[in-house]
Amino acid sequence: xxxxxxxxxxxxxxxxxxxxxxxxxxxxxxxxxxxxxxxxxxxxxxxxxxxxxxxxxxxxxxxxxxxxxxxxxxxxxxxxxxxxxxxxxxxxxxxxxxxxxxxxxxxxxxxxxxxxxxxxxxxxxxxxxxxxxxxxxxxxxxxxxxxxxxxxxxxxxxxxxxxxxxxxxxxxxxxxxxxxxxxxxxxxxxxxxxxxxxxxxxxxxxxxxxxxxxxxxxxxxxxxxxxxxxxxxxxxxxxxxxxxxxxxxxxxxxxxxxxxxxxxxxxxxxxxxxxxxxxxxxxxxxxxxxxxxxxxxxxxxx
Numbered sequence: 174x175x176x177x178x179x180x181x182x183x184x185x186x187x188x189x190x191x192x193x194x195x196x197x198x199x200x201x202x203x204x205x206x207x208x209x210x211x212x213x214x215x216x217x218x219x220x221x222x223x224x225x226x227x228x229x230x231x232x233x234x235x236x237x238x239x240x241x242x243x244x245x246x247x248x249x250x251x252x253x254x255x256x257x258x259x260x261x262x263x264x265x266x267x268x269x270x271x272x273x274x275x276x277x278x279x280x281x282x283x284x285x286x287x288x289x290x291x292x293x294x295x296x297x298x299x300x301x302x303x304x305x306x307x308x309x310x311x312x313x314x315x316x317x318x319x320x321x322x323x324x325x326x327x328x329x330x331x332x333x334x335x336x337x338x339x340x341x342x343x344x345x346x347x348x349x350x351x352x353x354x355x356x357x358x359x360x361x362x363x364x365x366x367x368x369x370x371x372x373x374x375x376x377x378x379x380x381x382x383x384x385x386x387x388x389x390x391x392x393x394x395x396x397x398x399x400x401x402x403x404x405x406x407x408x409x410x411x412x413x414x415x416x417x418x419x420x421x422x423x424x425x426x427x428x429x430x431x432x433x434x435x436x437x438x439x440x441x442x443x444x445x446x447x448x449x450x451x452x453x454x455x456x457x458x459x460x461x462x463x464x465x466x467x468x469x470x471x472x473x474x475x
Contacts, residue, residue, distance in 0.1 A: 187442055189468060190219030190250065191461055192394065192452030193240060196230035198413060200456035205231060208461060209240035213247045215465040219281075221250035221394065221450040223363075226258060226292035228414075234268045241276035249279045252394050252450055253342040253360050255287025257303040258296040262310035266317035270329065273337045283360040283392065285342035304347055311355065340392055344372060349379035358390025363452065364426040366440065369393055373445050393446045395437060396427040398454040399463040403429040410454035427454065431467035438471070 191212045194204045209220055220240050222233045237249045249272070259265050273280045286303050287293075293300050316322055320331030341352035342360040352359050359376035361369045373391055380389045398407040407427045415423045428434045428451070441449050453460045 185447075187438070187446045187449045188218050189438070190221055190248070190448060190450045191217045191464065192221045192223070192252075192450055193236055194453050194456035195222045195233070195236040196225070196228065196414070197410070197453065197456040198229045204456040204458075205236050206239050206243055207458060208456075209247070210243040211458060212461050213244045215461055217247065217461070217465070219248040219250055219448065219450065220244070221252050221452070223252060223394075223452065224254050224287070225289055226255070227289070227295050234272055237280070238272055238275060241272065241279065245277075247279065248281050249276055250281050250392070250448075250450060251283050252392065253283035253285040253287075253340075255289075255292065256284050256310055257286060257306040258293050258298045259310075260296070260298065262313035263317055263322065265310070266314035266322075267329070269314070269337050270318060270332060273332060278333070278336060280337045281340060282337050283340040283342060284356075285348070285360070304345070308351070311351075315355075340390065344368075344375075346375075346379075349375050350383075352376060352389065353379040353383035353385060356389070358392060358447070361391065361393040361446075363394045363396060364423045366426070366444070369441075369444055369446075377445075390448070391444075391446045392448040392450065393441055393444075394450040394452055395441075396423075396454055397434065397451045397464060398427060398429050398460070399431070399434075399467060400459060407454045431470060434464075434467050435471040 193208050194200045197204070212220060222236045223230070224233050233251050233254055237251070241249060256265065269280065269282055286307055290300060317329055318332045318336070320328045322329045339356040340358045340360045341348060341356045359372060361372050376389050376391065396407065396411065407424065407429055411424045411427060412420050428437055438449060451464060
């Protein structure tokens with residue numbers, strides 16, 4: 174089953190990847206591993222994780238390393254990894270270096286500042302000034318990946334040029350400039366179509382302004398919940414993750430029927446998205462199967 178189709182009337186269809194259940198509260202311990210293996214068998218070309226510190230989610234590197242061990246070809250996304258509160262840039266670079274090598278070059282690291290106040294508070298970091306911290310950390314990380322960090326045993330071996338592949342999130346002019354200068358594309362948030370459209374335009378303008386050829390890779394994510402009780406499951410999870418403040422906006426874009434899924438994929442394609450990563454609201458293994466069936470049915474109708 175091919176998740177990358179091309180339509181001559183509308184241009185390339187986005188690649189449809191799937192999120193791992195690494196941020197589903199009370200998910201079975203083996204759920205991430207089982208999902209990863211099943212998802213690749215079902216034909217999904219990419220697997221993804223989201224990142225928070227003070228929440229019941231697995232660490233992104235642990236989750237993706239487990240996924241890498243039971244897959245062979247799927248790209249491994251972080252959407253997005255929050256950088257500044259991790260503080261130790263060399264340690265972060267080493268984690269990414271390790272995952273890139275262990276996975277055979279499959280890491281695509283979406284990076285951003287992160288905005289959950291409790292993550293910064295509990296890690297002892299201030300929200301103010303995090304952009305400058307991010308830039309300083311990136312300098313150290315690139316030095317490590319370029320083989321410019323040495324110890325008693327010699328330098329850390331350099332990664333191949335352009336590895337790991339980096340994407341950047343964020344909405345400030347500085348975020349888009351960082352993406353155009355250092356990355357291969359932009360990561361949109363998990364909800365908000367108008368925000369997506371504005372971000373795509375800003376990312377493309379920054380890319381052109383930096384003199385980069387072609388265009389940036391645009392990656393967007395959405396939540397999905399399919400089957401019996403899909404709406405109730407989505408309500409519970411989205412409220413747990415976002416709380417009262419953001420529940421309404423986030424819940425509006427959750428895909429709970431095959432028809433809604435098909436419409437949203439068309440809309441995201443027309444917006445210029447290259448990748449759509451669909452994150453679950455439940456860790457039940459029927460979810461990737463239902464998603465694959467819905468995508469196949471939509472492809473057959475198209």
